[in-house]
Amino acid sequence: MALNAKIPVGPLKDKWQNYLAKTHIVNPANRKKLDIIVVGAGLSGGGAAASLAELGYNVKVFFFQDSARRSHSVAAQGGVNAAKNYKNDGDNVYRMFYDTIKGGDFRSREANVYRMAEVSVDLIDHMVAQGVPFAREYSGYLSNRSFGGVLVSRTFYARGQTGQQLLMATYQAMMKQVKAETLKQYKRHEILDIVIVDGKARGIIARDLDTGKIERHAAHAVVFGTGGFGKIFYLSTLAMNSNGSANWRAHKKGAYFANPSWTQIHPTALPQAGEHQSKLTLMSESLRNDGRIWVPKKKDETRAPGDIPEEDRDYYLERRYPAFGNLVPRDVASRAAKERMDAGHGVGSLKNAVYLDFKTAIEKLGVDTIKERYGNLFTMYEKITAINAYKEPMKISPAAHFSMGGLWVDYELQTTIPGLFAVGEANFADHGANRLGANSLLQASVDGNFILPNTISNYLSNEIRTGKISTDTPEFEEAEKSVKEQVEKLLAIKGTMPVDKIHRRLGKIMFKEVAMSRNEKGLKWAIEEIRKLRTEFWENIAVSGDQNGPNSELEKAGRLADYLEIAELMAVDALNRRESCGAHFREDFQTEDGEAKRDDKNFMYSSAWEWDNGENWKLHKEPLEFTEVKPTVRSYK
Amino acid sequence: MKLTLKIWRQENAKSKGKMVTYKMSDLSEDMSFLEMLDVLNQSLAIKGERVIEFDHDCREGICGQCSLVINGQAHGPESHYTTCQTHLRSFKDGDTLFVEPFRANSFPVIRDLKVDRSSMDKIIQAGGYISSFTGMAPEANAIPIHHDIAESAFDSAACIGCGACVATCKNSSAALFVSAKISHLAKLPQGKVEREERVQWMVNAHDNEGFGSCSNTGACAMVCPQEVQLIDITRMNYEYNRAVCHSKE
Numbered sequence: 001m002a003l004n005a006k007i008p009v010g011p012l013k014d015k016w017q018n019y020l021a022k023t024h025i026v027n028p029a030n031r032k033k034l035d036i037i038v039v040g041a042g043l044s045g046g047g048a049a050a051s052l053a054e055l056g057y058n059v060k061v062f063f064f065q066d067s068a069r070r071s072h073s074v075a076a077q078g079g080v081n082a083a084k085n086y087k088n089d090g091d092n093v094y095r096m097f098y099d100t101i102k103g104g105d106f107r108s109r110e111a112n113v114y115r116m117a118e119v120s121v122d123l124i125d126h127m128v129a130q131g132v133p134f135a136r137e138y139s140g141y142l143s144n145r146s147f148g149g150v151l152v153s154r155t156f157y158a159r160g161q162t163g164q165q166l167l168m169a170t171y172q173a174m175m176k177q178v179k180a181e182t183l184k185q186y187k188r189h190e191i192l193d194i195v196i197v198d199g200k201a202r203g204i205i206a207r208d209l210d211t212g213k214i215e216r217h218a219a220h221a222v223v224f225g226t227g228g229f230g231k232i233f234y235l236s237t238l239a240m241n242s243n244g245s246a247n248w249r250a251h252k253k254g255a256y257f258a259n260p261s262w263t264q265i266h267p268t269a270l271p272q273a274g275e276h277q278s279k280l281t282l283m284s285e286s287l288r289n290d291g292r293i294w295v296p297k298k299k300d301e302t303r304a305p306g307d308i309p310e311e312d313r314d315y316y317l318e319r320r321y322p323a324f325g326n327l328v329p330r331d332v333a334s335r336a337a338k339e340r341m342d343a344g345h346g347v348g349s350l351k352n353a354v355y356l357d358f359k360t361a362i363e364k365l366g367v368d369t370i371k372e373r374y375g376n377l378f379t380m381y382e383k384i385t386a387i388n389a390y391k392e393p394m395k396i397s398p399a400a401h402f403s404m405g406g407l408w409v410d411y412e413l414q415t416t417i418p419g420l421f422a423v424g425e426a427n428f429a430d431h432g433a434n435r436l437g438a439n440s441l442l443q444a445s446v447d448g449n450f451i452l453p454n455t456i457s458n459y460l461s462n463e464i465r466t467g468k469i470s471t472d473t474p475e476f477e478e479a480e481k482s483v484k485e486q487v488e489k490l491l492a493i494k495g496t497m498p499v500d501k502i503h504r505r506l507g508k509i510m511f512k513e514v515a516m517s518r519n520e521k522g523l524k525w526a527i528e529e530i531r532k533l534r535t536e537f538w539e540n541i542a543v544s545g546d547q548n549g550p551n552s553e554l555e556k557a558g559r560l561a562d563y564l565e566i567a568e569l570m571a572v573d574a575l576n577r578r579e580s581c582g583a584h585f586r587e588d589f590q591t592e593d594g595e596a597k598r599d600d601k602n603f604m605y606s607s608a609w610e611w612d613n614g615e616n617w618k619l620h621k622e623p624l625e626f627t628e629v630k631p632t633v634r635s636y637k
Numbered sequence: 638m639k640l641t642l643k644i645w646r647q648e649n650a651k652s653k654g655k656m657v658t659y660k661m662s663d664l665s666e667d668m669s670f671l672e673m674l675d676v677l678n679q680s681l682a683i684k685g686e687r688v689i690e691f692d693h694d695c696r697e698g699i700c701g702q703c704s705l706v707i708n709g710q711a712h713g714p715e716s717h718y719t720t721c722q723t724h725l726r727s728f729k730d731g732d733t734l735f736v737e738p739f740r741a742n743s744f745p746v747i748r749d750l751k752v753d754r755s756s757m758d759k760i761i762q763a764g765g766y767i768s769s770f771t772g773m774a775p776e777a778n779a780i781p782i783h784h785d786i787a788e789s790a791f792d793s794a795a796c797i798g799c800g801a802c803v804a805t806c807k808n809s810s811a812a813l814f815v816s817a818k819i820s821h822l823a824k825l826p827q828g829k830v831e832r833e834e835r836v837q838w839m840v841n842a843h844d845n846e847g848f849g850s851c852s853n854t855g856a857c858a859m860v861c862p863q864e865v866q867l868i869d870i871t872r873m874n875y876e877y878n879r880a881v882c883h884s885k886e
Binding site: 047050051054065066067068069070071072074075084086122124125126127128129130131133134135136137138139140141142158159161164165168171172173175176178179187210239240241273274276277278279281282372380383384386449450453494496498499500501542543544545546549550551552553 | 748
């Protein structure tokens with residue numbers, strides 16, 4: 001199938017308005033005849049569920065958590081961007097668009113990025129109206145701060161819990177619609193397959209995680225707000241149960257997967273402390289506004305950080321990137337940290353960290369200001385590490401964080417399966433090869449609240465005569481059967497290798513060869529290792545218990561089975577792209593001073609991979625056309 | 638280090654539960670409490686035994702999904718921590734720990750340490766929101782909100798809905814949880830429009846869901862991971878009385 005991104009005509013700044021002017025909408029009286037399934041209740045899925053329910057559609061929302069207030073959007077700390085120009089510092093929609101395109105190393109779709117910047121303005125209004133207690137100046141007006149990769153202050157924040165506050169607003173909007181009975185929630189449900197009837201997405205097969213019951217649910221359209229798959233690295237900033245399974249099952253039913261290997265490795269997470277560790281907690285990038293990153297100049301330094309004098313410290317970001325300093329984008333900051341650690345300057349007992357130091361900021365601004373800006377982050381840091389970061393520097397380290405890649409979608413956020421839409425981190429188009437800080441909450445929220453409700457109507461306007469979709473069809477039968485077979489197969493192996501152990505081993509392979517730094521030999525090795533591990537999984541996985549009730553090992557095993565396939569596609573994608581761009585750094589394609597070397601002549605495209613029955617993948621290329629900006633060498637020096 | 642765990646095992650809401658003893662060794666004090674349970678579950682899975690079901694997700698103290706009462710204290714021995722933030726350095730080598738679910742009539746046990754907290758969602762459904770639809774909002778800076786009001790609203794809005802307050806309260810009251818939402822929204826000008834209906838609906842829903850009454854012992858605020866303040870309960874009572882006095886009936 002040829003890719004058609006369906007980008008509207010007209011100049012970039014008019015495209016979204018042109019689209020809205022011409023798209024088909026559904027008569028309010030017909031909306032209640034249309035069923036929509038939303039999978040995921042974070043900012044994107046939850047925003048879509050609430051907004052679609054407000055419009056009068058019948059919406060069912062599915063999520064694996066025990067409440068719609070817990071999706072991993074909740075953990076985003078630093079803020080949400082919007083081109084409000086409240087600071088009079090020269091910001092506008094175009095500048096925000098340009099920063100995002102450049103931050104993504106000219107590998108994102110221009111029209112989508114412009115639209116995201118355009119509607120960012122409405123999002124702040126919306127969230128304030130919903131009761132988000134954003135930080136305020138003493139005048140009572142909204143406050144802003146700066147984030148990596150930009151020179152203006154356009155980030156709105158609620159202390160270090162911005163994601164939580166936006167999600168609370170979204171959750172509350174959902175609960176309002178649950179009361180109004182236009183939204184029905186299915187908590188503790190996991191999606192195990194998508195059902196296609198006559199080429200269209202018509203429903204899902206879900207497992208009730210409390211009872212183990214396998215259920216069929218039908219709808220006129222399905223929306224995935226299923227998030228990213230960074231947990232594939234096992235150690236990551238993601239929640240323990242975040243997974244890529246819904247997206248992967250859709251991929252195997254015909255949805256193309258775009259740029260799967262582009263994973264953002266976040267520069268400021270807590271370092272791994274031991275072998276049992278399950279999670280790398282993120283420390284918000286906003287800390288880089290006031291914190292300075294450094295390592296000792298001397299290799300294998302043994303002095304405590306407070307005893308190392310200024311002249312023996314290497315503020316390597318300020319040294320290498322004087323224009324942006326500590327606020328370079330995430331991919332650049334992570335790679336620079338890796339370079340210093342590989343050169344023997346890492347700190348901490350495992351030499352796997354760098355210092356993030358607030359000494360200068362505290363001297364300048366006082367402890368109280370730092371406390372108000374980042375208090376909860378310092379508290380969180382102390383709870384986990386038992387270190388008071390007001391007194392000594394934090395130790396931070398790069399960790400797997402955000403999936404820039406995801407399901408390929410067109411301008412309407414529709415995948416290559418008609419009737420299946422993907423919003424937020426689950427799709428791919430807006431962040432290119434590297435996402436800028438505070439654009440994640442933005443993209444998730446605007447996709448769900450403002451964009452999808454206006455594009456899905458174009459599809460649904462053709463469905464008003466369809467009538468109720470039955471679940472009593474061979475397609476549902478077939479999908480349910482294959483899901484049940486897999487569950488039974490996992491339980492029947494009764495091997496000796498626990499799920500977490502295989503997952504950790506997969507994570508090690510991925511972090512070594514398919515993370516911050518890649519090369520041909522390593523990627524080929526990774527593919528071999530992933531295949532071996534997959535064989536071992538299906539021969540020797542230990543899943544105890546049964547399927548007739550809660551069984552967390554069974555849930556984890558199903559997710560890992562998918563990860564073991566996603567991992568291979570990630571390596572295949574990284575191998576195909578013989579250039580460096582953003583987070584995708586190929587050691588074999590770099591400049592003399594170690595920066596990423598893009599190849600616009602051969603790789604100015606998004607890779608969209610088609611599943612080919614597990615034999616191989618077929619590559620489709622969506623060419624990236626830049627009409628308003630000229631791709632340049634991305635420099636933060 | 639070594640620990641003896643006495644963990645509550647219960648098949649489902651209807652069956653009777655009991656404490657089961659597990660001996661753990663080779664633990665390191667840098668491990669989190671839940672990582673210790675991961676290790677225990679791995680050993681059970683290899684032996685073909687049913688693993689211990691417990692709730693958790695973000696493991697950084699913000700999603701509110703983890704629970705557990707450890708040695709009689711919701712979220713473990715450290716004040717204002719969640720269970721997922723609790724590390725073994727909080728215990729001594731050789732300690733015996735009693736691990737139970739959050740216990741309350743409104744939180745039926747699903748299995749082992751997992752409980753159903755839907756009753757808290759139902760309280761929010763009753764009125765814990767601002768009835769503004771997507772697209773209705775005025776320009777964000779049109780309503781200035783004093784810095785201190787915004788900060789104070791945040792303090793209440795920070796609640797993660799974990800239910801530790803309920804598990805701790807001798808009456809199984811969710812007063813701290815309900816009052817945090819009422820206070821968050823009543824403090825902000827956007828939320829003031831519906832303040833009277835909201836407080837009455839939410840307080841009624843709280844009682845209908847079977848949560849007990851508040852007798853102001855303050856135990857809830859001692860464990861709250863987000864340090865939601867007891868004064869929010871006073872605010873809730875004020876809002877409730879104010880609403881009744883203003884009632885049109």
